[in-house]
Amino acid sequence: MVDRSPLVSIVGAGKVGSTLAQRLIEKHLADVVLVDIAVGLPQGIALDLLEARSLEGHDRHICGTNDFADTAGSDVIVITAGLPRKPGMSRDDLIATNARIVVDVTRQAIARSPEAILIVVTNPLDVMAYLAWETAGVPPQQVLGMAGGLDSARLQTFIALELNVDVAEVSALVLGGHGDLMVPLPRYCTVRGVPITELLDEAAIARLVERTRNGGAEIVQLLKTGGAFYAPASATYQMVEAIVHDRARLMPAATYLNGEYGITDLFVGVPCFIDRRGAGKIHELSLTAAERHALHTSAESVRTNLAIARAALENG
Numbered sequence: 573m574v575d576r577s578p579l580v581s582i583v584g585a586g587k588v589g590s591t592l593a594q595r596l597i598e599k600h601l602a603d604v605v606l607v608d609i610a611v612g613l614p615q616g617i618a619l620d621l622l623e624a625r626s627l628e629g630h631d632r633h634i635c636g637t638n639d640f641a642d643t644a645g646s647d648v649i650v651i652t653a654g655l656p657r658k659p660g661m662s663r664d665d666l667i668a669t670n671a672r673i674v675v676d677v678t679r680q681a682i683a684r685s686p687e688a689i690l691i692v693v694t695n696p697l698d699v700m701a702y703l704a705w706e707t708a709g710v711p712p713q714q715v716l717g718m719a720g721g722l723d724s725a726r727l728q729t730f731i732a733l734e735l736n737v738d739v740a741e742v743s744a745l746v747l748g749g750h751g752d753l754m755v756p757l758p759r760y761c762t763v764r765g766v767p768i769t770e771l772l773d774e775a776a777i778a779r780l781v782e783r784t785r786n787g788g789a790e791i792v793q794l795l796k797t798g799g800a801f802y803a804p805a806s807a808t809y810q811m812v813e814a815i816v817h818d819r820a821r822l823m824p825a826a827t828y829l830n831g832e833y834g835i836t837d838l839f840v841g842v843p844c845f846i847d848r849r850g851a852g853k854i855h856e857l858s859l860t861a862a863e864r865h866a867l868h869t870s871a872e873s874v875r876t877n878l879a880i881a882r883a884a885l886e887n888g
């Protein structure tokens with residue numbers, strides 16, 4: 573992508589941000605700037621990770637800071653700043669607080685790296701991706717939201733556990749908003765190319781689909797103090813890697829839709845080719861009437877939440 577080492581700034585040095593930072597440097601993908609509002613937190617994590625460098629055998633650099641000036645010239649900016657939910661909460665309960673945070677940090681980050689690809693992770697994901705895009709004032713291809721890779725990996729895991737097969741043999745696909753109405757697509761889930769509809773009965777598939785829809789909440793219930801972070805960091809890593817290595821990888825991600833799938837002016841999860849320019853061509857699957865209806869229902873819920881976020885921002 574560039575002659576120098578790729579530079580990834582991660583905004584939010586919490587669970588997801590710090591885990592992603594570790595993955596990025598220890599897998600030699602990029603140098604990292606970790607920025608957070610909490611004084612000492614990004615500095616402490618960065619120092620700890622630096623001290624592990626000789627043990628892990630890499631020479632990637634990481635810097636922790638509270639100053640966005642240190643993020644200047646980033647190739648990729650990942651936004652993980654904001655509240656995670658607690659047991660009993662929906663992701664949508666985070667709208668007002670996280671909208672303010674995402675607008676604020678996007679403005680500060682993009683001013684220093686106007687060419688960077690933005691990957692939004694903060695929830696509720698699809699709404700936050702839209703706000704980040706609107707705030708950044710960049711072409712929509714420059715902004716992506718991470719969720720489809722995570723939701724698909726969860727379904728992939730549950731299929732592998734159910735069939736007791738190697739997870740590497742399983743492929744799965746989840747579209748739609750990253751919420752309770754997400755759209756797992758069993759017709760597009762396979763084991764070595766064999767559709768799971770030939771391997772599992774309807775009741776089993778329905779159970780796995782439901783577990784996937786509740787995948788985030790299941791972990792929130794277990795952890796009690798926040799949400800999942802290892803798999804979210806891995807799914808985000810894959811997106812960063814596709815950008816940094818210009819891979820043109822087809823993966824589900826929240827992407828700006830302008831008529832694709834019959835949806836306009838929203839970020840919603842669909843398969844798209846991700847490369848150094850961000851979101852490339854969107855792939856339009858041929859969906860059944862029921863699948864299309866489910867996708868539209870999910871998208872309309874994102875639209876409603878976007879209106880709620882806008883109202884919250886207007887009211888300060």
Ligand SMILES: NC(=O)C1=CN([C@@H]2O[C@H](COP(=O)(O)OP(=O)(O)OC[C@H]3O[C@@H](n4cnc5c(N)ncnc54)[C@H](O)[C@@H]3O)[C@@H](O)[C@H]2O)C=CC1
Binds near residue numbers: 607677
């Ligand atoms: N899209 C997805 O699939 C996933 C989304 N998430 C979301 O990612 C977000 C982060 O989750 P965690 O890392 O678990 O939370 P966390 O609470 O561990 O970390 C959040 C960090 O954001 C920082 N922060 C808050 N306001 C800030 C500001 N104005 N500027 C800079 N930093 C700020 C906090 O100080 C904290 O360190 C949450 O909204 C969570 O719901 C988490 C997992 C998956």
Ligand SMILES: O=C([O-])CC(=O)C(=O)O
Binds near residue numbers: 657663695722
């Ligand atoms: O459930 C949450 O709040 C975090 C998240 O989005 C996920 O793990 O899917």
